[in-house]
Amino acid sequence: MSLTELARKKSPWVIHVGTGGCNGCDIELLACLAPRYDISRFGVMSTGNPKHADIMLVVGPVSLKYKEIIKNLYDQMPDPKVVIAVGTCASTGGIYQGCYGHCGSVDKVIPVDVYVPGCNVRPEAIIDGLVLALDILNEKERKLLSEKKGAA
Amino acid sequence: MRTVVQFGPQHPVWIEPLRLKLTLDGEVVKDAELEAGYVHRGLEKKFEWDYNKAAYLSERVCAICTQHHSTCYCLAVEGTMGLEVPRRAAIIRTIMLELERLHSHLLAIGLTLEAIGFENLFMQSFKDRELVLDVFERTTGNRVLHGINIVGGVTRNIGPEMAKEISSFCDVMEKRCHDLEKMVVNSYTIRQRMQGVGVMSQKMAEDLCVVGPVARGSNVPYDVRAVAPYLLYKEIKVTPVVEKGGDCWARTMVRVRELFQSIDIIRQCLPLLDGAPDELFAKSRSMPDGENFARVEAPRGELFYFVRGKKSKELDRVKIRTSTYANGIGIVPLIKGAQLADVGFITITFDPCIECFDR
Numbered sequence: 100m101s102l103t104e105l106a107r108k109k110s111p112w113v114i115h116v117g118t119g120g121c122n123g124c125d126i127e128l129l130a131c132l133a134p135r136y137d138i139s140r141f142g143v144m145s146t147g148n149p150k151h152a153d154i155m156l157v158v159g160p161v162s163l164k165y166k167e168i169i170k171n172l173y174d175q176m177p178d179p180k181v182v183i184a185v186g187t188c189a190s191t192g193g194i195y196q197g198c199y200g201h202c203g204s205v206d207k208v209i210p211v212d213v214y215v216p217g218c219n220v221r222p223e224a225i226i227d228g229l230v231l232a233l234d235i236l237n238e239k240e241r242k243l244l245s246e247k248k249g250a251a
Numbered sequence: 252m253r254t255v256v257q258f259g260p261q262h263p264v265w266i267e268p269l270r271l272k273l274t275l276d277g278e279v280v281k282d283a284e285l286e287a288g289y290v291h292r293g294l295e296k297k298f299e300w301d302y303n304k305a306a307y308l309s310e311r312v313c314a315i316c317t318q319h320h321s322t323c324y325c326l327a328v329e330g331t332m333g334l335e336v337p338r339r340a341a342i343i344r345t346i347m348l349e350l351e352r353l354h355s356h357l358l359a360i361g362l363t364l365e366a367i368g369f370e371n372l373f374m375q376s377f378k379d380r381e382l383v384l385d386v387f388e389r390t391t392g393n394r395v396l397h398g399i400n401i402v403g404g405v406t407r408n409i410g411p412e413m414a415k416e417i418s419s420f421c422d423v424m425e426k427r428c429h430d431l432e433k434m435v436v437n438s439y440t441i442r443q444r445m446q447g448v449g450v451m452s453q454k455m456a457e458d459l460c461v462v463g464p465v466a467r468g469s470n471v472p473y474d475v476r477a478v479a480p481y482l483l484y485k486e487i488k489v490t491p492v493v494e495k496g497g498d499c500w501a502r503t504m505v506r507v508r509e510l511f512q513s514i515d516i517i518r519q520c521l522p523l524l525d526g527a528p529d530e531l532f533a534k535s536r537s538m539p540d541g542e543n544f545a546r547v548e549a550p551r552g553e554l555f556y557f558v559r560g561k562k563s564k565e566l567d568r569v570k571i572r573t574s575t576y577a578n579g580i581g582i583v584p585l586i587k588g589a590q591l592a593d594v595g596f597i598t599i600t601f602d603p604c605i606e607c608f609d610r
């Protein structure tokens with residue numbers, strides 16, 4: 100394991116994007132940061148700046164007005180990056196399927212790596228999803244490196 | 252020199268998207284423009300659905316006051332059918348409503364304190380909030396969305412054992428809330444930071460028709476539980492909690508004092524469960540017909556549902572006027588003239604809930 104991989108595994112930075120769910124998963128994400136579940140003890144750090152983030156946590160179906168913004172945020176994140184769809188409505192559209200104001204699940208707009216279903220999700224499930232995302236993140240990093248070597 | 256700063260829609264202060272366009276002169280905000288609609292999903296249209304399933308849909312308008320949304324919706328639909336909910340169901344609904352106010356106010360207080368840099372107190376109030384969520388989980392099986400309300404009653408009972416558990420929860424919670432209150436009230440720093448910031452005068456509050464803790468913080472004693480009682484509030488008398496200051500401190504203090512009020516109401520409801528017959532659900536013989544509306548006092552203020560049925564399973568129209576929508580208009584005049592550093596803080600004391608705002 101390289102040093103960057105180790106560092107990333109020990110301290111991933113996440114950005115939290117709410118795009119129009121019902122807040123149920125939003126406040127469970129907040130509960131993850133609060134003492135009972137406390138993901139910061141694993142080194143997870145919540146940041147507001149996409150340029151610092153490794154992992155994007157998206158909550159809710161993407162509303163039409165937010166489509167451009169979330170694409171922007173995604174493009175601003177440095178490679179390698181992972182997107183986690185938190186909640187049923189981020190994964191499939193959930194109960195909002197058929198509403199006119201949004202474009203369904205997150206993967207219609209940006210590529211999603213991990214889906215965490217549940218309406219509302221439990222904090223344990225979010226932590227599970229994060230752990231899964233770390234492996235994917237490192238895999239992506241290795242792939243990037245080998246591509247670079249191949250090009251050189 | 253004038254500068255224009257875009258505050259949001261993706262901003263670390265807010266967990267939900269809202270955009271403020273601020274025109275600054277140095278550090279002072281000269282002009283503000285509020286833009287919402289980033290999370291508009293078109294829910295009201297979706298309500299033209301099976302009226303019984305729509306109770307679950309109304310929970311998904313906003314998860315912080317789910318119980319209030321679904322109760323209000325159910326009250327409105329029950330009105331169109333002339334349905335009276337059984338007494339036990341009314342008691343259970345009231346208990347759940349007050350529990351929800353507890354968790355919502357703790358969340359709001361925590362976020363307010365975090366906005367001025369008190370990370371520790373934020374953690375403290377979130378720790379207390381977990382206790383409420385535990386009770387929710389034990390009674391309904393879910394932490395945030397409960398799915399307990401349907402048109403005509405409730406789906407889950409609160410038995411004698413659970414009632415005992417809730418009453419011991421009340422004792423623990425009261426103690427924790429006293430601790431929290433002491434820490435907030437006795438802190439010189441918090442007082443200095445909050446008092447005199449974002450002052451809304453009584454006249455302004457009355458003119459703008461703001462509701463909930465925002466209005467009560469400005470000395471307007473308006474509480475739906477007192478002026479138009481529903482469910483069990485017809486028996487349990489509620490006196491609105493009022494503060495005079497109108498600043499961020501007053502709004503926060505209203506929330507802190509309402510915690511004790513809610514605990515008191517739960518305590519009054521629990522003994523009533525003993526005598527009530529074990530009937531949770533009244534079946535209706537007719538379909539929703541005609542127009543009706545209902546109001547409840549959500550944690551953020553008055554919540555209003557209008558329902559029009561057409562004698563079939565589908566509803567003709569549902570209109571929601573949420574409390575944040577009424578309060579949103581008050582944000583802009585308070586921000587004008589404030590310091591840039593106070594902008595996030597003032598909006599947080601309004602306890603904004605953008606999912607309600609946009610629906």
Ligand code: SF4
Pocket residue numbers: 120121122123124125158159185186187188189193194217218219220311314396
């Ligand atoms: S998955 Fe359910 S609880 Fe989570 S944001 Fe969507 S509707 Fe709300």
